[in-house]
Structures are given as C-alpha cells and as structure tokens.
Amino acid sequence: xxxxxxxxxxxxxxxxxxxxxxxxxxxxxxxxxxxxxxxxxxxxxxxxxxxxxxxxxxxxxxxxxxxxxxxxxxxxxxxxxxxxxxxxxxxxxxxxxxxxxxxxxxxxxxxxxxxxxxxxxxxxxxxxxxxxxxxxxxxxxxxxxxxxxxxxxxxxxxxxxxxxxxxxxxxxxxxxxxxxxxxxxxxxxxxxxxxxxxxxxxxxxxxxxxxxxxxxxxxxxxx
Amino acid sequence: xxxxxxxxxxxxxxxxxxxxxxxxxxxxxxxxxxxxxxxxxxxxxxxxxxxxxxxxxxxxxxxxxxxxxxxxxxxxxxxxxxxxxxxxxxxxxxxxxxxxxxxxxxxxxxxxxxxxxxxxxxxxxxxxxxxxxxxxxxxxxxxxxxxxxxxxxxxxxxxxxxxxxxxxxxxxxxxxxxxxxxxxxxxxxxxxxxxxxxxxxxxxxxxxxxxxxxxxxxxxxxxxxxxxxxxxxxxxxxxxxxxxxxxxxxxxxxxxxxxxxxxxxxxxxxxxxxxxxxxxxxxxxxxxxxxxxxxxxxxxxxxxxxxxxxxxxxxxxxxxxxxxxxxxxxxxxxxxxxxxxxxxxxxxxxxxxxxxxxxxxxxxxxxxxxxxxxxxxxxxxxxxxxxxxxx
Ligand SMILES: Nc1ncnc2c1ncn2[C@@H]1O[C@H](COP(=O)(O)OP(=O)(O)O)[C@@H](O)[C@H]1O
Ligand SMILES: [Mg+2]
Numbered sequence: 001x002x003x004x005x006x007x008x009x010x011x012x013x014x015x016x017x018x019x020x021x022x023x024x025x026x027x028x029x030x031x032x033x034x035x036x037x038x039x040x041x042x043x044x045x046x047x048x049x050x051x052x053x054x055x056x057x058x059x060x061x062x063x064x065x066x067x068x069x070x071x072x073x074x075x076x077x078x079x080x081x082x083x084x085x086x087x088x089x090x091x092x093x094x095x096x097x098x099x100x101x102x103x104x105x106x107x108x109x110x111x112x113x114x115x116x117x118x119x120x121x122x123x124x125x126x127x128x129x130x131x132x133x134x135x136x137x138x139x140x141x142x143x144x145x146x147x148x149x150x151x152x153x154x155x156x157x158x159x160x161x162x163x164x165x166x167x168x169x170x171x172x173x174x175x176x177x178x179x180x181x182x183x184x185x186x187x188x189x190x191x192x193x194x195x196x197x198x199x200x201x202x203x204x205x206x207x208x209x210x211x212x213x214x215x216x217x218x219x220x221x222x223x
Numbered sequence: 224x225x226x227x228x229x230x231x232x233x234x235x236x237x238x239x240x241x242x243x244x245x246x247x248x249x250x251x252x253x254x255x256x257x258x259x260x261x262x263x264x265x266x267x268x269x270x271x272x273x274x275x276x277x278x279x280x281x282x283x284x285x286x287x288x289x290x291x292x293x294x295x296x297x298x299x300x301x302x303x304x305x306x307x308x309x310x311x312x313x314x315x316x317x318x319x320x321x322x323x324x325x326x327x328x329x330x331x332x333x334x335x336x337x338x339x340x341x342x343x344x345x346x347x348x349x350x351x352x353x354x355x356x357x358x359x360x361x362x363x364x365x366x367x368x369x370x371x372x373x374x375x376x377x378x379x380x381x382x383x384x385x386x387x388x389x390x391x392x393x394x395x396x397x398x399x400x401x402x403x404x405x406x407x408x409x410x411x412x413x414x415x416x417x418x419x420x421x422x423x424x425x426x427x428x429x430x431x432x433x434x435x436x437x438x439x440x441x442x443x444x445x446x447x448x449x450x451x452x453x454x455x456x457x458x459x460x461x462x463x464x465x466x467x468x469x470x471x472x473x474x475x476x477x478x479x480x481x482x483x484x485x486x487x488x489x490x491x492x493x494x495x496x497x498x499x500x501x502x503x504x505x506x507x508x509x510x511x512x513x514x515x516x517x518x519x520x521x522x523x524x525x526x527x528x529x530x531x532x533x534x535x536x537x538x539x540x541x542x543x544x545x546x547x548x549x550x551x552x553x554x555x556x557x558x559x560x561x562x563x564x565x566x567x568x569x570x571x572x573x574x575x576x577x578x579x580x581x582x583x584x585x586x587x588x589x590x591x592x593x594x595x596x597x598x599x600x601x602x603x604x605x606x607x608x609x610x611x612x613x614x
Contacts (some may be wrong), residue, residue, distance in 0.1 A: 082528020
C-alpha cells in the first residue's frame with residue numbers, strides 16, 4: 001500500500017537545516033492498522049503530509065499503491081488526495097459555515113459525483129458514525145466528539161484506500177477519545193488501511209503495529 | 224462544477240452580506256451612472272431628432288453666394304416648381320426693421336417669402352390667414368406675425384385687420400401664428416413677421432434678387448435625388464462653379480446632430496465606465512482580504528481534493544457574482560432614477576435604454592473576471608500544508 005525509500009524533508013531555518021524527516025524507510029500493507037508515535041516536533045506531521053500528498057519529499061521515493069508520487073503535478077496530487085486519502089485532523093478542520101452533511105459532501109463535489117448519489121452516500125456515512133440526527137447542524141452546534149465523527153464521515157465518504165489521522169484524539173477528553181478509537185477499530189475490521197499519528201502511547205497501543213519517530217528517524221517499535 | 228461553484232459563491236456572499244454590499248458599492252455606482260447618463264442622453268436625442276424631423280426632414284435650403292452677375296429673379300425661382308415638379312419652392316430673404324404701433328416700437332425680423340413657405344415650415348395660424356399668391360404678385364402691404372408680436376404690439380387685442388408700421392411703411396396684419404413650442408420647449412421671445420417676398424423688396428433696400436430659397440422634393444423623390452437635380456441646374460446656371468452656391472439637406476443636419484450626440488453619449492459612457500473600473504478595484508481589494516481570511520478554508524478544500532482549477536473557479540465566480548449582483552442593483556436603481564426624472568420632465572419621454580443595460584451587464588462581468596483573477600489565482604496557489612496551519 002505504502003512504500004517509503006530513503007524519504008527526507010528539510011526546512012531551512014536561517015543558517016540551520018532542520019531534518020524534519022531523515023531517510024525514512026518503511027512500508028504499510030493493505031488492511032494494516034498502524035500507529036506512529038513520537039514526541040512533539042519529531043516530524044510526525046511532516047510524514048503524514050507527505051503520505052497524504054499534501055506535500056512532497058525533498059529526497060527519496062514514495063510509492064502509493066505502487067505509484068511513484070514524486071513527479072506528480074499539483075492537479076494530480078489533488079486528484080490522489082480526493083480519491084485515495086481520507087484525512088482526519090486533530091482540530092477536525094470542518095468548514096464552519098457548512099452543515100455536517102455539507103462538510104461530508106465536499107470531497108464528493110470535487111470528485112464530481114452526481115447530486116442524488118451524493119445525498120445517499122452522505123446519509124449512509126453519517127449513519128455509520130451515528131450522526132444521522134445531526135446532519136443539518138453546523139460544527140459550532142456540535143461537541144468535539146461529534147465534530148470528529150463528521151470529519152471521519154467526510155474521510156469515509158469517498159471510500160479511500162488509506163485513512164490518515166494526525167492526533168485524532170488530541171483535542172478530545174478520554175471518554176470521547178475512546179469512542180473515536182472504537183470507530184477506527186470498526187473501520188479496520190471492515191478491511192480499511194489506517195495510519196494513526198499520535199504522541200499518546202495509549203492511542204498507539206490500540207493499533208496492530210507500532211512505529212516510532214524521533215528527530216525525523218522512523219523505526220519499528222520494539223514491542 | 225460551475226453550478227457547484229455558483230452555490231459556493233452564493234453561500235460565501237450570503238454569509239457576509241454587509242461586506243458583500245460594500246464590495247459591490249463601486250459597481251453599483253458605476254452601473255447606475257452609466258445606465259442613467261446614457262439613457263437620459265438617448266431619450267433627449269430621440270426627442271430632439273423627432274422635433275427636427277417634424278420640421279420637414281426632406282427640406283432643402285439653397286443659398287447662392289455668387290450669382291455671377293446673373294441674378295435669379297423670384298419669378299424664375301417660383302417657376303422651378305412647375306419645371307421640375309417640386310412639391311414646394313419658396314424664395315427666402317430676411318431683414319430687420321423697426322416695427323412701430325402707437326408708442327410701442329421695437330426691432331422686428333421680417334421674412335420675405337411666398338405662401339408655400341407656410342406649408343414647408345408647418346406654420347399654423349391662430350387667427351386670420353396666410354397671404355396668397357396674388358399678394359406676392361402685387362407686392363401687397365400685408366403681414367403674418369407671430370403670437371409674441373401680436374401680444375406685444377396689440378396688448379391682447381385682436382391684431383388681424385390692424386395696421387402696423389414696418390420700417391416706416393404701413394402694413395396690414397392678415398394673420399397671427401399659433402403659440403409655437405420651440406425645439407426645447409421655449410416660446411419665441413422675439414418679434415417676427417412673414418411678408419410677401421416682393422413686399423420685402425420694397426421695404427428693405429438690401430433685398431433685390433433671390434439669395435436663398437427652400438425646396439421640397441417632388442412626391443416619391445428623396446431629398447438626395449432633389450439635391451442632385453438642383454445641383455445640376457445651378458451648376459448650369461452659375462457657370463459650373465460649385466463654390467458659388469450651397470445646398471443644405473435637412474437630413475444632413477439631423478445626421479450631424481446625431482453624430483454630435485453620439486460622441487457625447489460615448490464620452491459620458493466612458494466616464495461612467497471608468498467609475499465601473501474603480502468599482503472593480505474595490506472588488507479586488509476585498510477579495511484579497513477575503514482570500515487571506517479564508518486561507519484555512521482553502522487548505523481544507525485542498526486536503527479533501529480541490530484542485531488548483533476548482534479553487535480558482537470558486538473565487539473567480541464569487542467575484543463575477545458580486546459584480547453582477549452589484550450590476551443588477553445598479554440597474555434597478557437606474558430604473559428608479561430615470562422613472563423619477565421622467566415624471567419630472569414628461570416632455571422628453573425619458574426611458575431606460577436597453578442597449579446600455581446589455582453593455583453594463585457585459586462590462587460588469589468583465590470587471591469581475593479581470594479584477595477577480597488575481598485574488599482567485601492567489602487563493603488557488605496557496606500551499607495546502609501552510610494553508611492548513613494558518614489560524
Ligand atoms: N514549514 C516549516 N518551516 C520550518 N520548519 C518546519 C516547518 N514545518 C515543520 N518544521 C520543523 O520540522 C520539524 C518537524 O515538525 P512536525 O512534522 O510538525 O512535527 P510533529 O508533528 O511531530 O510535532 C520541527 O522541528 C518543525 O519545527
Ligand atoms: Mg504535528
């Protein structure tokens with residue numbers, strides 16, 4: 001599913017070069033549920049942005065479903081994000097002026113799915129995350145846990161190959177966090193590939209396989 | 224996709240109505256001034272040209288500047304009518320003399336002509352009748368005066384049958400013209416009288432032979448055809464010298480008038496169009512602010528798969544929509560303004576000009592495209608990672 005070969009990303013800060021990612025080598029197979037843990041500033045978000053095609057690597061090779069992403073144009077990257085990736089962010093990243101249903105609908109609009117099909121798909125995924133009753137609420141009218149469910153529904157609606165979650169429970173209390181993690185478990189049981197990035201060991205413990213990142217170095221965690 | 228972008232743009236505008244209105248203000252003012260100015264000028268032009276054509280659009284005025292010592296006698300000019308089948312021919316000469324009645328005296332403008340002139344100019348009489356052919360043949364001392372003259376010299380009393388001294392000669396008034404409405408709605412405030420051509424030759428020393436005359440083409444002929452006939456005969460009469468005479472066609476005057484007003488419309492329209500451009504700069508300004516404020520939104524849209532083109536389309540359509548809504552408000556406002564002005568000055572038949580509405584819509588759309596492009600491209604070029612990180 002994912003293959004990273006010597007992937008590096010640098011940031012120039014004045015005279016100093018920050019290695020946000022330093023020769024990362026790893027792969028994730030289809031259907032795996034992987035947790036990536038590391039302290040703040042270790043390069044977790046940088047890694048996720050590259051995997052999610054929001055950003056491209058400065059060095060190395062990144063293959064998504066066997067496709068080399070390195071030379072993709074901006075439009076091709078947008079296409080990959082739309083069809084293959086489902087993002088779940090720490091602070092939800094919902095559009096405040098849109099209702100829950102409209103937020104979930106957004107990726108389908110960019111995918112050019114017909115309106116009547118969109119309605120059905122949106123209502124299906126909102127059902128799946130248990131928010132059928134809240135579809136016309138705006139994010140401000142929802143609790144943090146509910147907002148994150150809307151975000152999960154939005155990721156789910158395009159049936160992506162890969163779910164990418166960056167600190168999905170970072171803004172939630174432990175009870176709601178547990179609910180969100182149960183949703184991830186369900187997704188995994190349905191055969192989805194999930195990558196959860198976190199600095200929280202308990203969250204990582206839920207996963208099938210654990211990796212560690214430190215100062216831009218990615219390594220398999222010893223159990 | 225366009226429909227989706229329209230929906231998104233509409234939502235964005237509806238979310239911040241006050242800002243959208245302020246953004247549109249420049250376009251509203253620009254469109255209103257464009258539509259109102261051009262509509263008013265067009266309506267005024269139409270009433271002016273209508274007046275000109277009601278004066279006899281096919282009338283020709285011939286002026287002879289050099290008669291080559293072979294002066295045209297008035298009889299010769301009159302004979303042209305039968306010779307060439309013209310509908311009307313009338314010699315024309317003017318002189319200013321003193322009119323005197325009792326203790327009142329003032330300068331009066333005398334027009335010496337023949338009865339045909341009344342028909343050519345569409346002169347209508349309030350009292351009495353116009354002088355006739357016999358009066359011209361016998362140089363009778365008769366006159367038709369305008370209503371201002373009748374009021375001034377006879378102080379409201381009946382003028383017909385009365386005698387007045389014109390240049391020291393006693394002349395009997397046989398007719399009084401109707402109160403005339405001038406081209407711009409003003410009544411003539413000067414003393415004017417029409418007398419037989421031959422009578423004017425007696426009263427004024429300067430009037431001898433015919434220096435100018437007016438012609439109405441034969442039925443079924445255009446002014447241009449009659450002009451060709453007259454040119455040929457005058458060239459023949461005046462030793463082939465085209466500089467010795469001139470023929471003014473009333474259609475030429477109407478055309479010249481229209482071209483002057485056309486230029487005026489163009490200039491006023493141009494000034495209004497510049498204010499529309501300024502409105503466009505207002506749109507660009509606010510759109511740039513809006514793009515900065517909505518950086519995170521752009522990041523989110525890109526994360527869920529919006530391409531460069533879809534972000535570009537979204538913001539561009541928003542700019543065009545703002546401009547077109549402003550345009551629609553401007554047109555409504557213009558309609559109200561023109562309606563009110565029309566009610567205040569009914570004589571001009573003021574109305575919205577459809578053509579300029581089309582131009583305003585097209586120009587507003589263009590302004591939206593031109594001034595929306597830069598902010599839209601700025602939005603589309605945002606890096607998704609940085610956009611997502613912004614507050
Ligand atoms: N746009 C950037 N410019 C400069 N340095 C950056 C930028 N993005 C990330 N970094 C640096 O790269 C390193 C990794 O950042 P990040 O991937 O956000 O870490 P994490 O998500 O694990 O907290 C940090 O040292 C951070 O300061
Ligand atoms: Mg991070």
